[in-house]
Amino acid sequence: MHSPSKWFAIVGAALIGLTLMASAPSQPPPPSDDEVNAIAHQMYCPVCENVPLDVCPTEACAQWRATIREKLAEGWSESQIKDYFVEQYGARVLASPPARGLNWLVYILPPATFLAGAYILFRAFRSWGRPAEPQTPAESDSKDDPYVARLEEELRRRS
Amino acid sequence: MTDESALEAVPTPKSTRWGVILVWVLVFGLLAVVGLGLIRTQQGNIGVGARVPDFQLTTFDGASVNMADLRGQVVVVNFWASWCIPCEQEAAELEMAHQQLKDQGVVFLGVNYVDTEREALAYLDRFDITYANGPDLGTRISQAFRIRGVPETYIIGRDGRLAQVQIGPYLSLGQIVASVTSSMEE
Numbered sequence: 515m516h517s518p519s520k521w522f523a524i525v526g527a528a529l530i531g532l533t534l535m536a537s538a539p540s541q542p543p544p545p546s547d548d549e550v551n552a553i554a555h556q557m558y559c560p561v562c563e564n565v566p567l568d569v570c571p572t573e574a575c576a577q578w579r580a581t582i583r584e585k586l587a588e589g590w591s592e593s594q595i596k597d598y599f600v601e602q603y604g605a606r607v608l609a610s611p612p613a614r615g616l617n618w619l620v621y622i623l624p625p626a627t628f629l630a631g632a633y634i635l636f637r638a639f640r641s642w643g644r645p646a647e648p649q650t651p652a653e654s655d656s657k658d659d660p661y662v663a664r665l666e667e668e669l670r671r672r673s
Numbered sequence: 674m675t676d677e678s679a680l681e682a683v684p685t686p687k688s689t690r691w692g693v694i695l696v697w698v699l700v701f702g703l704l705a706v707v708g709l710g711l712i713r714t715q716q717g718n719i720g721v722g723a724r725v726p727d728f729q730l731t732t733f734d735g736a737s738v739n740m741a742d743l744r745g746q747v748v749v750v751n752f753w754a755s756w757c758i759p760c761e762q763e764a765a766e767l768e769m770a771h772q773q774l775k776d777q778g779v780v781f782l783g784v785n786y787v788d789t790e791r792e793a794l795a796y797l798d799r800f801d802i803t804y805a806n807g808p809d810l811g812t813r814i815s816q817a818f819r820i821r822g823v824p825e826t827y828i829i830g831r832d833g834r835l836a837q838v839q840i841g842p843y844l845s846l847g848q849i850v851a852s853v854t855s856s857m858e859e
Contacts, residue, residue, distance in 0.1 A: 574754065601811065603787055
């Protein structure tokens with residue numbers, strides 16, 4: 515026959531054990547292809563230019579995607595992974611170059627060109643919409659013009 | 674006639690004139706940037722006889738190799754990658770050449786181009802490569818040499834100038850030894 519205190523000890527130990535098991539960190543699921551490709555899509559392998567890393571079929575790109583998967587499994591963030599690739603292979607692996615040095619032109623020129631074009635069009639449309647001013651020669655102009663003076667004198671003589 | 678001359682005489686507003694100047698400056702600036710980029714792209718590899726840029730290679734085991742410290746020796750710089758099938762054709766021969774020439778003042782360096790470390794180390798292990806090898810961090814070394822692909826091998830003379838370039842794999846050990854030996858004699 516067991517004493518009640520012994521029963522309490524057994525139940526208590528079981529409860530503590532269950533609580534610890536429930537609170538133990540579970541293994542995170544491995545990164546999905548979509549998660550890997552979401553990052554890979556923002557990168558280009560220098561070997562196969564113009565093909566984004568997520569769809570590039572070469573062995574080199576497959577290795578890079580495997581590296582992204584490993585880093586994600588280790589808990590790295592997207593920006594940490596991109597920084598790692600830039601450090602390893604240079605900034606040209608990024609689809610969007612970092613806004614530094616001459617790279618600024620990439621970000622500034624398209625909107626600046628668009629704004630300049632819009633302004634030019636605005637000016638052109640405004641001038642086209644304006645009614646044409648009547649072209650009456652100024653009085654002083656006709657008096658000063660020797661050709662007009664000669665013409666008038668000729669007309670006077672003939673009339 | 675008089676109307677045309679009157680129209681021509683209308684002065685351009687100052688702001689418009691500055692706007693035009695600014696647009697032209699921007700257009701020429703953009704053309705200059707594009708032109709410089711094109712010139713750089715078309716330049717090709719560094720030429721034989723040109724001074725080789727100084728570079729630093731951090732090897733896979735953490736050692737640092739400076740090109741400037743290797744002046745007076747013949748340096749063989751081989752660009753390779755684990756995913757590069759033609760690189761495999763010459764890998765074993767390069768190691769043999771290294772073993773054959775290392776006591777004659779010839780230094781072999783392997784620059785691992787756009788690769789992942791695990792695969793690169795497996796490649797070195799597979800071909801028993803013992804000479805210094807390291808990743809081309811930030812592709813700085815390959816950009817300095819303006820390589821077009823892998824494998825490419827550059828043999829640098831004792832004077833720090835480029836003596837020979839091999840685009841593509843060496844075909845035999847004899848070819849490697851002959852190239853390095855002729856560079857030693859120059």
